[in-house]
Amino acid sequence: ETVTLAAGSRLGPYEILSAVGAGGMGEVYKAKDTRLERTVAVKVLPAGLSENPEFRQRFEREAKTISQLTHPHICTLHDVGNQDGVEYLVMEFLEGETLAERLAKRPLPIEQVLRYGIEISDALDKAHRQGIVHRDLKPGNVMLTKSGLKLVDFGLARLAGPPLGSIVSSHSVVPTQAEAGLTARGAILGTFQYMAPEQLEGKNADARTDVFAFGCVLYEMATGKKAFSGATQASLISAILRDDPQPISQVQPMSPPALDHVVKKSLAKDPEDRWQNAADLGGELKWIAEGGSQTGAAAVAVTPRRAR
Numbered sequence: 001e002t003v004t005l006a007a008g009s010r011l012g013p014y015e016i017l018s019a020v021g022a023g024g025m026g027e028v029y030k031a032k033d034t035r036l037e038r039t040v041a042v043k044v045l046p047a048g049l050s051e052n053p054e055f056r057q058r059f060e061r062e063a064k065t066i067s068q069l070t071h072p073h074i075c076t077l078h079d080v081g082n083q084d085g086v087e088y089l090v091m092e093f094l095e096g097e098t099l100a101e102r103l104a105k106r107p108l109p110i111e112q113v114l115r116y117g118i119e120i121s122d123a124l125d126k127a128h129r130q131g132i133v134h135r136d137l138k139p140g141n142v143m144l145t146k147s148g149l150k151l152v153d154f155g156l157a158r159l160a161g162p163p164l165g166s167i168v169s170s171h172s173v174v175p176t177q178a179e180a181g182l183t184a185r186g187a188i189l190g191t192f193q194y195m196a197p198e199q200l201e202g203k204n205a206d207a208r209t210d211v212f213a214f215g216c217v218l219y220e221m222a223t224g225k226k227a228f229s230g231a232t233q234a235s236l237i238s239a240i241l242r243d244d245p246q247p248i249s250q251v252q253p254m255s256p257p258a259l260d261h262v263v264k265k266s267l268a269k270d271p272e273d274r275w276q277n278a279a280d281l282g283g284e285l286k287w288i289a290e291g292g293s294q295t296g297a298a299a300v301a302v303t304p305r306r307a308r
Helices: 054-068 098-102 110-129 156-160 184-192 208-225 235-244 256-266 278-290 299-305
Strands: 014-023 026-033 040-044 077-083 086-092 096-098 142-145 148-151
Touching: 014 278, 040 110, 054 077, 077 156, 096 098, 098 208, 110 148, 110 208, 110 278, 156 256, 184 235, 208 256, 208 278, 256 278
Parallel strands: none
Antiparallel strands: 014 026, 026 040, 040 086, 077 086, 096 142, 142 148
């Protein structure tokens, strides 16, 4: 159940200006911080989450960790509050479109795939080093703004999720704006689409879980197609657990072969077989961007000589 706030209503020092949409974990509003005279985004979490004192303590502790995460490509969490049982988060207000909205029009040119990919991997690396896993990385959580790309909803999936072990533990059940047009069943599909096998199996998520979701996002940026799809939840889950997507180079013949390798390794079913951290993955993307795989086969042939 959600709380719908009218323009002009207040949550602590924040005055609600307008609704921006339903985000992954509640409703998002554009608001004014009356003390600092700045525009902020306020996310109201679904009612019922804050009634449990243990949850509130964990919520505040984790929010503190997330608020210390400063990075040019991560949306800043300014504040958390609770008013009359309404738990809310205050973040920097971002104007722009989500990557999901951009991809609905067309796939991205390869230079952009690499640039965004490097920025996302850099942001993930920073978070992972501070012990924060995103857990819900998808195009709907990547904002493209005038000042560049920003990852939103960091660690929120864990903050607002039901206890571990339940299938919905690590993703948002409320569809994001871009997915809001889908049916309720589609809403759940939209969030399953980027989940790693271990998440679907209810195991613990770690940095490599984000690497898997990131592989899905990279694939979609390059091809305009989802890495995994299915007509039903069951067929989608079985695709994620068993299938490999068609190689990027088959969908987009002009893409560098090395990108296939980076994505294939990100999407390994077993976390042990993936890139073990976002920095290694980002390093590969930088190498491709610098022309490391411009000639494809030729670059591969040169490598052993250089190693010797």
